[in-house]
Amino acid sequence: xxxxxxxxxxxxxxxxxxxxxxxxxxxxxxxxxxxxxxxxxxxxxxxxxxxxxxxxxxxxxxxxxxxxxxxxxxxxxxxxxxxxxxxxxxxxxxxxxxxxxxxxx
Amino acid sequence: xxxxxxxxxxxxxxxxxxxxxxxxxxxxxxxxxxxxxxxxxxxxxxxxxxxxxxxxxxxxxxxxxxxxxxxxxxxxxxxxxxxxxxxxxxxxxxxxxxxxxxxxxxxxxxxxxxxxxxxxxxxxxxxxxxxxxxxxxxxxxxxxxxxxxxxxxxxxxxxxxxxxxxxxxxxxxxxxxxxxxxxxxxxxxxxxxxxxxxxxxxxxxxxxxxxxxxxxxxxxxxxxxxxxxxxxxxxxxxxxxxxxxxxxxxxxxxxxxxxxxxxxxxxxxxxxxxxxxxxxxxxxxxxxxxxxxxxxxxxxxxxxxxxxxxxxxxxxxxxxxxxxxxxxxxxxxxxxxxxxxxxxxxxxxxxxxxxxxxxxxxxxxxxxxxxxxxxxxxxxxxxxxxxxxxxxxxxxxxxxxxxxxxxxxxxxxxxxxxxxxxxxxxxxxxxxxxxxxxxxxxxxxxxxxxxxxxxxxxxxxxxxxxxxxxxxxxxxxxxxxxxxxxxxxxxxxxxxxxxxxxxxxxxxxxxxxxxxxxxxxxxxxxxxxxxxxxxxxxxxxxxxxxxxxxxxxxxxxxxxxxxxxxxxxxxxxxxxxxxxxxxxxxxxxxxxxxxxxxxxxxxxxxxxxxxxxxxxxxxxxxxxxxxxxxxxxxxxxxxxxxxxxxxxxxxxxxxxxxxxxxxxxxxxxxxxxxxxxxxxxxxxxxxxxxxxxxxxxxxxxxxxxxxxxxxxxxxxxxxxxxxxxxxxxxxxxxxxxxxxxxxxxxxxxxxxxxxxxxxxxxxxxxxxxxxxxxxxxxxxxxxxxxxxxxxxxxxxxxxxxxxxxxxxxxxxxxxxxxxxxxxxxxxxxxxxxxxxxxxxxxxxxxxxxxxxxxxxxxx
Numbered sequence: 001x002x003x004x005x006x007x008x009x010x011x012x013x014x015x016x017x018x019x020x021x022x023x024x025x026x027x028x029x030x031x032x033x034x035x036x037x038x039x040x041x042x043x044x045x046x047x048x049x050x051x052x053x054x055x056x057x058x059x060x061x062x063x064x065x066x067x068x069x070x071x072x073x074x075x076x077x078x079x080x081x082x083x084x085x086x087x088x089x090x091x092x093x094x095x096x097x098x099x100x101x102x103x104x105x
Numbered sequence: 106x107x108x109x110x111x112x113x114x115x116x117x118x119x120x121x122x123x124x125x126x127x128x129x130x131x132x133x134x135x136x137x138x139x140x141x142x143x144x145x146x147x148x149x150x151x152x153x154x155x156x157x158x159x160x161x162x163x164x165x166x167x168x169x170x171x172x173x174x175x176x177x178x179x180x181x182x183x184x185x186x187x188x189x190x191x192x193x194x195x196x197x198x199x200x201x202x203x204x205x206x207x208x209x210x211x212x213x214x215x216x217x218x219x220x221x222x223x224x225x226x227x228x229x230x231x232x233x234x235x236x237x238x239x240x241x242x243x244x245x246x247x248x249x250x251x252x253x254x255x256x257x258x259x260x261x262x263x264x265x266x267x268x269x270x271x272x273x274x275x276x277x278x279x280x281x282x283x284x285x286x287x288x289x290x291x292x293x294x295x296x297x298x299x300x301x302x303x304x305x306x307x308x309x310x311x312x313x314x315x316x317x318x319x320x321x322x323x324x325x326x327x328x329x330x331x332x333x334x335x336x337x338x339x340x341x342x343x344x345x346x347x348x349x350x351x352x353x354x355x356x357x358x359x360x361x362x363x364x365x366x367x368x369x370x371x372x373x374x375x376x377x378x379x380x381x382x383x384x385x386x387x388x389x390x391x392x393x394x395x396x397x398x399x400x401x402x403x404x405x406x407x408x409x410x411x412x413x414x415x416x417x418x419x420x421x422x423x424x425x426x427x428x429x430x431x432x433x434x435x436x437x438x439x440x441x442x443x444x445x446x447x448x449x450x451x452x453x454x455x456x457x458x459x460x461x462x463x464x465x466x467x468x469x470x471x472x473x474x475x476x477x478x479x480x481x482x483x484x485x486x487x488x489x490x491x492x493x494x495x496x497x498x499x500x501x502x503x504x505x506x507x508x509x510x511x512x513x514x515x516x517x518x519x520x521x522x523x524x525x526x527x528x529x530x531x532x533x534x535x536x537x538x539x540x541x542x543x544x545x546x547x548x549x550x551x552x553x554x555x556x557x558x559x560x561x562x563x564x565x566x567x568x569x570x571x572x573x574x575x576x577x578x579x580x581x582x583x584x585x586x587x588x589x590x591x592x593x594x595x596x597x598x599x600x601x602x603x604x605x606x607x608x609x610x611x612x613x614x615x616x617x618x619x620x621x622x623x624x625x626x627x628x629x630x631x632x633x634x635x636x637x638x639x640x641x642x643x644x645x646x647x648x649x650x651x652x653x654x655x656x657x658x659x660x661x662x663x664x665x666x667x668x669x670x671x672x673x674x675x676x677x678x679x680x681x682x683x684x685x686x687x688x689x690x691x692x693x694x695x696x697x698x699x700x701x702x703x704x705x706x707x708x709x710x711x712x713x714x715x716x717x718x719x720x721x722x723x724x725x726x727x728x729x730x731x732x733x734x735x736x737x738x739x740x741x742x743x744x745x746x747x748x749x750x751x752x753x754x755x756x757x758x759x760x761x762x763x764x765x766x767x768x769x770x771x772x773x774x775x776x777x778x779x780x781x782x783x784x785x786x787x788x789x790x791x792x793x794x795x796x797x798x799x800x801x802x803x804x805x806x807x808x809x810x811x812x813x814x815x816x817x818x819x820x821x822x823x824x825x826x827x828x829x830x831x832x833x834x835x836x837x838x839x840x841x842x843x844x845x846x847x848x849x850x851x852x853x854x855x856x857x858x859x860x861x862x863x864x865x866x867x868x869x870x871x872x873x874x875x876x877x878x879x880x881x882x883x884x885x886x887x888x889x890x891x892x893x894x895x896x897x898x899x900x901x902x903x904x905x906x907x908x909x910x911x912x913x914x915x916x917x918x919x920x921x922x923x924x925x926x927x928x929x930x931x932x933x934x935x936x937x938x939x940x941x942x943x944x945x946x947x948x949x950x951x952x953x954x955x956x957x958x959x960x961x962x963x964x
Contacts, residue, residue: 023133023137024133024134024137025137025140025141025144028141040161040164041134041137041138041141041161042161042164042165045134049130061133064136065140067139067140067143067144068136068137068139068140069135069136069139071132071133071135071136071139072132072133072136073133073136073137074130074133074134
C-alpha cells in the first residue's frame with residue numbers, strides 16, 4: 001500500500017480526534033493550533049480530497065449554521081482502511097524511531 | 106452604505122468560488138470559506154478578513170484556469186488535427202471546396218472595395234454635412250430636374266436668405282493651355298473663390314484667400330502642374346489660354362481624390378467666365394452648378410422651405426421653376442438629374458453587383474454544404490465514437506463549424522492573394538484605381554473578417570447540424586443510410602446553384618443584346634464615315650477657304666459645321682417657342698441646335714417636307730427646320746411657311762421638316778427639336794468621307810488642317826466611335842456581369858463535379874453488378890447522368906421567369922429596347938445542360954468503363 005504523506009497523516013489523525021466535528025474548518029484550526037502556523041484552505045482541502053478518493057475517510061453532510069450562510073458542513077470520519085493506514089504508518093515510524101534511538105549516543 | 110458594499114463584494118467572491126469549485130463540493134466549501142471569514146472578522150476585524158477571503162479566492166483561480174485551458178486546447182488540438190487529416194486525405198474535395206469559396210470571396214471582396222468606394226464619395230469634406238447643391242425643377246410636359254442654375258442665383262440666395270451662410274458657383278470649361286510651346290488640353294472650370302472656403306480642397310502652394318482674386322489668375326491641380334512645369338515652381342508662371350489670354354498661376358491644389366464628385370484640373374475666376382460670354386449675370390439661362398452652405402443649426406427642411414419659391418420673384422425664363430437642396434453626400438449616387446457637371450455613379454448597379462457577389466459566395470457555400478453532407482457518412486463513425494466517449498452535441502457542432510471556418514480561412518488567404526493578382530484587371534473594368542495596400546486598411550480587414558465569418562457560418566451550419574445528429578447506435582452498427590429528406594435538401598441546393606447561374610447567364614445575354622441593339626439601331630441618319638473636329642477661332646475665321654480646299658478632294662463628300670454633335674445634339678433647351686394656335690397652358694420643351702447650310706445633307710438625314718437650308722434664299726437666317734416630333738407637338742398638318750417666335754423678339758419661318766433622327770444617346774426618347782441656321786455659333790466641323798482609302802483621306806485632311814489651324818492638333822474623331830462611348834456604362838456592367846456569370850457557372854460545376862464523383866464512388870458496386878448482368882456502357886452513363894439532368898432542367902424552369910421579370914424591369918429604363926428573345930432562354934437552357942453534362946460525364950464514364958472485376962473483387 002501507499003505510504004501516507006506527513007500532511008495526510010496529520011489530517012487523518014485530526015479527523016480521528018475531532019470525531020463528529022471533523023469538517024474542514026475544524027481540521028484546519030486544530031492543525032494550525034498544534035503546528036503553530038496558519039494553513040490555507042487549499043493546504044487542507046487538497047490532501048483531504050485525495051485521501052477521500054483513496055477511501056481512507058468517508059464524508060457525510062452535517063447541520064448548517066447561520067455563520068456558514070446556511071450551508072451544510074461536510075463531515076469526515078475515518079474508515080477501516082484509514083485506520084489501518086494510520087496504524088501501518090505508525091508502525092513504520094516507530095520502527096524507524098526505535099532503530100534511530102538505538103544508535104544515538 | 107459600506108456594509109452593503111462589503112456584502113456585495115463577498116457575494117461576488119462566492120459567485121467566483123461557485124464557478125471555480127468542483128460541483129459536488131461547492132456547498133460545503135463555500136460554507137467553510139464563510140465560516141472562517143466570519144471568525145477572522147471577529148478576531149482581526151473586517152478588513153483583514155476581507156483581504157484573506159479574496160486572497161484565497163485568487164489562489165484558487167490559476168489551477169482551475171489551467172485545468173480548463175488545458176482541456177480545451179487538448180480538444181482543439183484534436184479537432185485541428187482531425188480537420189487537417191481530412192483535408193489531406195480528401196485532397197480532391199478539399200480542393201473543390203476551397204477553390205469555390207476562394208473564388209466567391211474574391212468576387213465579394215472586390216465588389217466590397219467598389220461599393221465602399223462609391224459610398225465614400227465626398228465624405229472627406231470637413232463641412233460636408235452642411236453643404237448642399239441647388240437643384241432646379243422646371244415644369245414642361247413633365248417636371249424635369251436639373252443640377253444647373255441661373256448665374257445670379259447663388260449670390261442672391263446668400264444675400265436674401267439668412268439661413269444660407271455661404272455659396273459657390275461652378276461651371277466647367279475645357280482649356281487649351283500653352284506653356285513654352287507645349288500645348289495641353291485640360292478639363293476644369295470657373296468658380297467663386299468661396300469654393301475653397303466651403304470645400305476641403307487643400308493647397309500645395311499658394312494662398313486660398315487670394316488665389317482667385319484676380320480674373321487672370323488660375324490654380325492647377327498637382328498632376329497638371331507637374332505635367333506642364335515639371336520641376337519648375339509653377340507659382341507666378343504665365344500660361345497662355347486659347348491663344349488669347351495670359352493667366353498667372355497663383356496656386357497648386359492637391360490632386361482631387363478619386364472619391365470626389367469634382368472632376369476639375371484647374372480653376373479660374375468667375376469674372377473671367379463673364380468675359381468669355383458665360384451668362385454669369387443673366388437670369389434667363391441656367392448654366393451654373395450652385396453649392397450652398399447652411400448656417401449653423403439650420404436644418405435641410407427649413408432651408409428647403411425658404412428656397413422652394415425663391416425663383417418666383419426673379420425674372421427667369423420659365424413660369425414654373427422651383428428650387429430644392431441636395432445633400433453633398435448624395436450627389437454622386439443621385440439619379441434622374443439632368444446637366445450634372447461631373448457625371449455620377451448609379452445606386453442601382455451597386456445593388457445589382459452586391460446581390461450578384463452575395464449569390465456567388467452563396468453558391469460557393471452551397472458547394473461546401475453539399476459536399477460535406479454528401480460525404481457525411483464517411484465521418485459518421487467518428488461522430489458515433491465521439492458521442493460514445495461522451496461528446497455533447499454542442500461540442501460536435503462546434504467541431505464541424507470550426508472545420509468550416511478552417512476551410513474558409515484557407516480560402517480567405519487564397520482569395521486575398523488572388524485579389525491582389527486580379528486587382529489591375531478589376532481596376533480597368535470598374536475604372537477605379539485601387540491599390541493592394543487597401544487590404545491593410547482597418548475597415549477592409551473588418552470587412553474581410555465579416556466575409557470570413559459569414560462564409561464559415563453559412564457553409565458550416567447545415568453540415569454541422571446534420572453530422573452532429575447521427576445516432577451512435579445506428580452508425581456504429583454500420584447500417585446507417587442517408588435519409589431521403591436530407592438528399593432532397595441537397596438536390597434543392599444544386600437546383601438553387603444552377604438557378605443563380607442561369608439567371609446571370611440570361612442577364613448577360615440580354616444586356617449584351619441590348620448593347621448590340623443600341624449600337625446597331627438605325628439612328629435616322631448615316632453615322633458611318635463621319636469625321637468630327639473641334640472648331641477653333643482660327644479655323645473659324647478662314648472657314649470658307651478651309652472648306653473649299655477640303656472639298657477639292659473627291660474622297661471628301663461634305664464639309665459642314667454644327668453646334669452640337671449627334672452625341673449630345675442640342676445647344677439650348679426651353680419652352681419659349683410660340684406659334685399660332687398653341688395651347689398656352691401647355692409648356693413644351695424644345696431642343697434647339699445651330700447648324701450650317703449643308704448639315705442635314707452631310708448627315709444623310711432625309712427632309713420629309715419643305716426644303717433644306719440653302720444659300721439660294723436670301724433670308725434663310727430666319728428659316729428653321731423642325732423634326733417630325735416638333736411637327737406633332739405644334740400640331741401643324743402642313744407646317745411649311747408657318748410663323749414661329751422665340752421669346753418676344755425672334756421670328757422664324759418653318760422651311761422644312763426633317764425625319765426624326767436620334768440626336769442624343771438612345772437612353773432618351775426623341776424630343777421636339779428645332780434647327781436654326783447660324784454658322785458663326787457652330788463649334789464642330791463634320792466631314793463625310795468615302796469609306797475607301799480612309800487613311801489617305803485622313804492624311805490629306807491633316808495637312809489641310811495644319812495649314813489653317815497652326816499649332817492646334819489635328820484631333821479628329823469618328824462619329825460612330827464617339828457614339829459608342831455613350832454606352833460605355835452598359836458595356837462595363839455587361840462585362841462585370843459576364844465575369845460573374847462565368848464564375849457562378851464555374852463554381853457550380855466544381856460542386857457538381859464533386860457530387861458526381863462522390864455518387865459514382867458510392868455506386869461502384871452497383872455499377873459492377875449491372876455490368877456483369879449485361880448493362881451497356883451508354884446505359885450506365887445515362888443512368889448516372891439522368892439525375893443531374895433533372896436538376897438542371899428544374900433550375901432552368903425556376904430561373905427563367907425570375908430572370909424574365911428582372912430583365913424586363915431593367916429594360917424598362919430604355920426608351921428603345923430589344924425584346925427578350927425566346928432563344929435566349931432555350932440557349933441558356935441548352936448551355937447549362939451541356940456544361941452540367943460535361944462536368945458529370947467524366948466521372949460517369951470513368952465509372953462505367955471500370956472493370957467490374959475490380960469493383961466486385963472484395964465481395
